[in-house]
Amino acid sequence: MFLRAGFSMLRPMPEPYRINFVSDTAAWLGGIRSAWLSVFAYVLFGTYIGIGALAYDFNFSLAWVIWSTLLVWAGPAQVILISTLGGGAQLIEVAIAVGLSGVRLLPMVVSLMPLLRAPQTRSYQLLLPAHFTAVSMWVESMRLAPQMPVERRIAFCNGLASGYMMSAMIATVAGYYLAARLPILLTAALLFLTPMSFLVSIARNSSMLVDRLAMIFGLILGPVLAFQNVELDVMWAGIAGGTLAYIAHRIRSGMQ
Amino acid sequence: MSLTTSTLWPYVVLVLVGFLPNEIWRWLGFALARGVDEGSELLVWVRAVATAVLAAVIAKLIFFAPGALASVPLSVRLSAMAAGFIAFTLFRRSVFAGVAVGEAVLIAGAFVAEKL
Numbered sequence: 001m002f003l004r005a006g007f008s009m010l011r012p013m014p015e016p017y018r019i020n021f022v023s024d025t026a027a028w029l030g031g032i033r034s035a036w037l038s039v040f041a042y043v044l045f046g047t048y049i050g051i052g053a054l055a056y057d058f059n060f061s062l063a064w065v066i067w068s069t070l071l072v073w074a075g076p077a078q079v080i081l082i083s084t085l086g087g088g089a090q091l092i093e094v095a096i097a098v099g100l101s102g103v104r105l106l107p108m109v110v111s112l113m114p115l116l117r118a119p120q121t122r123s124y125q126l127l128l129p130a131h132f133t134a135v136s137m138w139v140e141s142m143r144l145a146p147q148m149p150v151e152r153r154i155a156f157c158n159g160l161a162s163g164y165m166m167s168a169m170i171a172t173v174a175g176y177y178l179a180a181r182l183p184i185l186l187t188a189a190l191l192f193l194t195p196m197s198f199l200v201s202i203a204r205n206s207s208m209l210v211d212r213l214a215m216i217f218g219l220i221l222g223p224v225l226a227f228q229n230v231e232l233d234v235m236w237a238g239i240a241g242g243t244l245a246y247i248a249h250r251i252r253s254g255m256q
Numbered sequence: 257m258s259l260t261t262s263t264l265w266p267y268v269v270l271v272l273v274g275f276l277p278n279e280i281w282r283w284l285g286f287a288l289a290r291g292v293d294e295g296s297e298l299l300v301w302v303r304a305v306a307t308a309v310l311a312a313v314i315a316k317l318i319f320f321a322p323g324a325l326a327s328v329p330l331s332v333r334l335s336a337m338a339a340g341f342i343a344f345t346l347f348r349r350s351v352f353a354g355v356a357v358g359e360a361v362l363i364a365g366a367f368v369a370e371k372l
Binding site: 038039040043054060061064067068071072074076077078079081083085091092094095096098099101102103104105106107108109110111112113114115117123126127130131133135138142184185187188189191192193194195196197198199200201202203204206208210211213214215216217218219220221222223225226227233234235237238239240241242243245246249 | 319
């Protein structure tokens with residue numbers, strides 16, 4: 001009990017939950033509703049219009065790009081996959097480029113799974129939310145899941161991701177058919193949606209000093225390491241930036 | 257074995273070089289999360305690393321812009337990001353305000369840059 005109290009000073013857990021659902025089905029539907037009420041459904045819509053158009057430009061079939069959205073489910077990885085494969089790169093090069101862009105998913109899944117796991121949860125129930133983990137779903141799950149009882153979180157997060165995926169699917173199809181008619185500036189604006197929405201959404205989720213510092217360090221270290229041609233630049237920027245932020249957080253809580 | 261003519265081959269490629277190299281990180285995260293408790297100190301560090309990785313991805317997308325975004329000058333891309341962030345802080349931390357203002361500045365800036 002004492003340990004629990006110690007932790008709650010770090011991360012306040014509101015006890016009467018602000019969100020509740022009568023059943024898992026209600027939680028799943030609630031997740032879809034939250035998805036469509038959040039700005040991400042529309043950001044994903046724009047992003048995937050761009051991805052659908054890109055796939056058309058590189059002569060991929062519509063079915064193929066729809067499967068890529070279902071299976072890969074990560075915007076930056078799909079942009080890399082389509083443009084490098086379409087550009088005629090070696091398969092191993094494509095696999096490496098996609099693999100490097102996916103590193104960010106690892107710490108996201110590690111931090112999300114414990115929030116979703118109730119004492120009675122079976123491991124396999126976490127496989128689907130792990131596959132669904134992408135920036136949009138992660139940001140909203142990390143914010144909303146702690147506000148509801150733990151037994152409903154898996155269904156809610158699956159609903160959230162289902163809602164986002166529906167938006168992405170419709171947009172992939174729309175973008176594929178619109179491709180030939182999209183002006184270059186609009187395509188540029190669609191590609192800008194990813195970094196702009198990622199930035200403000202991680203800023204919104206960073207209520208603790210440690211998260212804010214991690215964001216600032218990552219923003220600086222990312223391009224610095226990339227300009228220095230450091231291999232695995234994004235991964236090192238993340239480990240170094242996150243660890244520095246964590247050390248600062250420990251020093252600060254040690255002084256109090 | 258063309259990517260666009262054969263029926264099955266493109267899907268084999270999708271699984272091998274698109275799905276697997278990306279999904280492996282999710283599976284690894286799934287495996288590593290097993291012993292981690294909600295509210296543990298380790299999770300504070302993992303979340304910080306996730307946030308920093310994401311921030312690095314964002315900065316790289318701006319400095320090394322993909323496709324059509326590269327046609328917009330770097331100064332415009334950076335100004336649009338800054339404007340979007342300022343709008344986000346001014347309008348009650350609204351993600352929508354940040355994205356809308358950032359996009360508006362990007363489009364307007366690209367127009368102006370073309371005229372100069």
